[in-house]
Amino acid sequence: MHGPSSEWKKDNAISLKVIIGKWFFILYAIVYAGFILINVASPKFMSIDIGSLNMAIIYGFGLILFAILLAFAYNHISTHAESVMNQEQEDDMKTERKDGDEA
Amino acid sequence: MNYQASPWAIVIFAMIVAAVLGISFHFSKKSKSASSYMAAGGQIHWSVNGIAFAGDYLSAASFLGICGMIALSGYDGFLYSIGYLAGWIVALFVIAEPMKRMGKYTFTDAIDQKFQSKGIQFWAAISTLLVSMFYLIPQMVGAGALVTPLLGLPYWVGVVMVGVIVIVIVTLAGMTSTTYVQFLKGTMLIVFSLVLVFLVMSRGIMKAPDQGGEKPYHKFITLEATDTAAGSVKIKDTTYTVVKDFLDGKGLHFVKLSKDGVESVWKINDETKQLTETQVISVSKDGTTLYNGLPKEAGAFYSVGNMSEIIEDGVPVEKTKTLDPFSFIETIKNGTVIRWAKTMVSDETGKMTIYHQLPTSGRDVVSPGLKYKVDASKGATTMQRLDFISLMLALFCGTAALPHILIRYYTVPNAASARKSTIVAIAVIGLFYVLTLYMGLGAMVNGVIDLTNDNMSAPLLAKSFGIFIFAIISALAFATVLGTVSGLIIAASGAVSHDLMDRYAGRNMSDKTKIRATRIAAIVIGGIAILLGLLFEGMNVSYLVGWAFAIAASANLPAIIMILFWKRTTKEGVIAGIIVGLILSLGLILLSQETFDNVYKLVNVKAPVPINNPAIISVPLSFLSLVFVSLFTQKKKQPSLEKTNG
Known part of the structure; x- marks a missing residue:
């Protein structure tokens, strides 16, 4: 048997993070699949001018930027969830300890 | 070069x-465990x-x-x-x-x-x-x-x-x-x-990029022909002698000329009766390698890459001013880029690798389709489009x-x-x-x-x-x-x-x-x-990495995903998924056309596998084999996967 490379506290925010992670993943996968399908089904669409660039460049840069934005959003939500949900756990533990001391 | x-x-x-x-050396003392x-x-x-x-x-x-x-x-x-x-x-x-x-x-x-x-x-x-x-x-x-x-x-x-x-x-x-x-x-x-x-x-x-004035761009010239019919090519410039003309595997027409004892290869445009200069590496039967008809040290094989037409503010120019990230792409999009294509020809004297010019619209340069054929209206086959999807999946x-x-x-x-x-x-x-x-x-x-x-x-x-x-x-x-x-x-x-x-x-x-x-x-x-x-040596490194991605995606990802998200996954299923992913991805790569051409160096030999990127076949089959074997190896006492994330 082997254990993890380092120890950590119990994380109450896991379920929430998994749900958000799944939805963000599905959202990005749809946008990425759309890029592939447009390339295959309607490649001329990718040559349409959009300002000084074209759809291919905008969509390509967009996919990169969208990944970065989703990553920051996911981290923001996850960090907030960890601080709130794990704080509740710490508060409960403190209360239990206090009750025990008083008893 | x-x-x-x-x-x-x-x-x-x-x-x-x-x-x-x-x-x-600094960290070597700290790595004891x-x-x-x-x-x-x-x-x-x-x-x-x-x-x-x-x-x-x-x-x-x-x-x-x-x-x-x-x-x-x-x-x-x-x-x-x-x-x-x-x-x-x-x-x-x-x-x-x-x-x-x-x-x-x-x-x-x-x-x-x-x-x-x-x-x-x-x-x-x-x-x-x-x-x-x-x-x-x-x-x-x-x-x-x-x-x-x-x-x-x-x-x-x-x-x-x-x-x-x-x-x-x-x-x-x-x-x-x-x-x-x-x-x-x-x-x-x-x-x-x-x-x-x-x-x-x-x-x-600029149209003739001179590397900041350090190195003049070699101007590739065009010759006029009076006759371009196969076997009887004749050109106006009499300082050149026609050695022979020939077709490559794709039917492109070339002619070998000689001038001052140096041989060169030219691509023939039968419609305009013009010959455009190519660059050629020839390896003779005795192993001698010549670059544009001369030894490598002569420096006669030139670096390339330029635009033949540049439009700035609606006007054709020789050189643009300083550009920004938007105008840089716009300038390329609105002009014409000289790209280079490669073809290989063998004859009784040896092998020739010919690089010929390919003027390409800037619009095509900044859109998909020059390497991966995706546009059916330009002759892309279903298999070529599947190959593209497969690459993006991997x-x-x-x-x-x-x-x-x-x-x-x-x-x-x-x-x-x-x-x-x-x-x-x-x-x-x-x-x-x-x-x-x-x-x-x-x-x-x-x-x-x-x-x-x-x-x-x-x-x-x-x-x-x-x-x-x-x-x-x-x-x-x-x-x-x-x-x-x-x-x-x-x-x-x-x-x-x-x-x-x-x-x-x-x-x-x-x-x-x-x-x-x-x-x-x-x-x-x-x-x-x-x-x-x-x-x-010599293969495009990004292409080779694509293979590693395909193998990892086929053998490893299905196992990781199913262990995380499907409680009925069994150890037999995981093993089956890895083996199927490995064998299929490797097998398909080794039997693909790119491997035949670039690794085995087989000229004009058709490979048995019609796609070059295996992921579209190997990833789903790895998932399926994992699920199939897992369903058949469910045991009452086998520890079911607890929710790994919980």
Whole structure:
């Protein structure tokens, strides 16, 4: 048997993070699949001018930027969830300890 | 092309190598336990780990391969950038935190955590080794390609040099030194890529790019013919003598001419009766190689890449003013770019590799379709379009299944750090991939492409701005290879010592023995990497990395995903998924047309497998076999997978 490379506290925010992670993943996968399908089904669409660039460049840069934005959003939500949900756990533990001391 | 080393290049190269080795010696005293050697003790800060992720991931394929492919094929090379970055979404949202919770040192640890199965230990370790080996090949090829222009040394010296330095880095301090080498390299790569793109924008674009006045662009000329009928070609310029005309395998018409005793090859346009100059490398039966009819030392084989038509503010111009990121792409889009195509011809005297001009609309350059045929109206077949989908699938699914990337999750203290370091990696890697488009297109229009080695496009673009920036960029590219190869050798040697020897063979090794075994494995794997690097000389490194992604996506990802999200997964199912993924992806690659052409060097031989990227077949079948075998091997007492994330 082997254990993890380092120890950590119990994380109450896991379920929430998994749900958000799944939805963000599905959202990005749809946008990425759309890029592939447009390339295959309607490649001329990718040559349409959009300002000084074209759809291919905008969509390509967009996919990169969208990944970065989703990553920051996911981290923001996850960090907030960890601080709130794990704080509740710490508060409960403190209360239990206090009750025990008083008893 | 002929390359000469400069003192600056040698000094900067020596400084970077000294810094890398200094880091390794510094940390060697701190790597006494297996945990510190194989996972840096799990104590790396997430911000450092994030940049190190970028340093690990932005390999020779990203820097040399993608830029080279964009320089030759425009937007289609950028598809790799998009796919490589998208793969990090799978890593962040699906893999990062569970991976950190489940494993200790290796990828095998994580997928075997619930089952403790010898079969999984064996096959996951084999998969790690194979993926790492396939990923090592392009890194070594990139290293060999770099030392010639950088230090004026032959290809094989670069391959051996990288192998030896990396063996020193890895055997001295394992993951700790590797992490800081990757951190250093990741930071420098971003900074100097930004500098290079800034210089490209500042210079603007010109029809006859003269590399800042340093090197006049060779003007490829056109001759007029009076007759272009096969077998009776006649030209107006009587200083040339017609030797013979011939067709290539695609039916293109060429003619060999002679002038002043030097032979040259010209492409015939039968409609306009014009002959355009080509560049040709001919290898005669006695082994003599000539470049444009002369020995290599004569320097008659020219670097290429220019625009034949530039429109600025609606007016044709010879040269633009300084451009910004939008007007740079707009200028290329509205003009005409001279690209170069390659064809090979054999006759009774030997073999000829002919590079001929291909004027291409800028609109096509900045749209998909020049390399990967996707447009049915331009003759793309269903199989070619499936090949494209398959490539994009492999890139998307492969990142999160690369063993050398996955082990970096064990170097941080907790799951939140794993997540945060992935986010830093996505931001840094995303920025770099945007820059690849500008570096690649910059090379395409700045007359710096070496047709015999497109991997050198980015360093040669840097060279056009002076030897100092070239020396930095090339030494950095070399460090890029060092960082990635170190990570790969750590992953592969960990698979041998920890997965195969310690756990699978049940050697129950002490920390000291395990470190010694890992070091010996690193030396052996480094030696194999050197041999593979010598064997695959000349192939586009990004293309080769595509194979590693396909194997990782087929063999590893289905196992990871199903263990995380399907409770009925069994150990037999996992083993079946890995074996099917490995055999199918490898088999399809080895029997593909690209392998027949570029690895086996079989001229005009049709390969049995009609697609070059196997993921579209091997990934679904790996998933299916895992599900199918799992359903048939459900046991009442088998521990069902608890919700791994809970």
